[in-house]
Amino acid sequence: xxxxxxxxxxxxxxxxxxxxxxxxxxxxxxxxxxxxxxxxxxxxxxxxxxxxxxxxxxxxxxxxxxxxxxxxxxxxxxxxxxxxxxxxxxxxxxxxxxxxxxxxxxxxxxxxxxxxxxxxxxxx
Ligand SMILES: [Fe+2]
Numbered sequence: 142x143x144x145x146x147x148x149x150x151x152x153x154x155x156x157x158x159x160x161x162x163x164x165x166x167x168x169x170x171x172x173x174x175x176x177x178x179x180x181x182x183x184x185x186x187x188x189x190x191x192x193x194x195x196x197x198x199x200x201x202x203x204x205x206x207x208x209x210x211x212x213x214x215x216x217x218x219x220x221x222x223x224x225x226x227x228x229x230x231x232x233x234x235x236x237x238x239x240x241x242x243x244x245x246x247x248x249x250x251x252x253x254x255x256x257x258x259x260x261x262x263x264x265x
Pocket of ligand 1: 207
């Protein structure tokens with residue numbers, strides 16, 4: 142028997158909030174969209190700090206049965222790093238020190254064990 146269509150299945154593909162404006166997001170989108178912050182003005186070839194937080198707009202639960210399991214950071218499609226979290230003991234915030242030779246859009250993925258993988262972006 143066929144399950145839900147991919148676009149209706151949170152565990153099919155990567156979920157993206159319909160709007161990048163937090164005021165227009167649903168509560169589900171607010172709780173799961175990873176928010177990328179950059180310190181200062183990044184320059185090519187120089188280290189800068191990037192933080193990725195889930196729950197910036199609305200707190201996500203952090204219980205053994207429902208939590209953010211990991212965050213990954215990319216420069217466009219190029220992998221930068223990944224942080225895994227234990228439920229309850231770790232808040233879903235990851236900080237990376239990044240050096241890029243090309244300043245592309247930063248992309249973050251965050252995975253909720255109950256609601257699938259979610260994407261957030263930031264133009265540099
Ligand atoms: Fe969730």
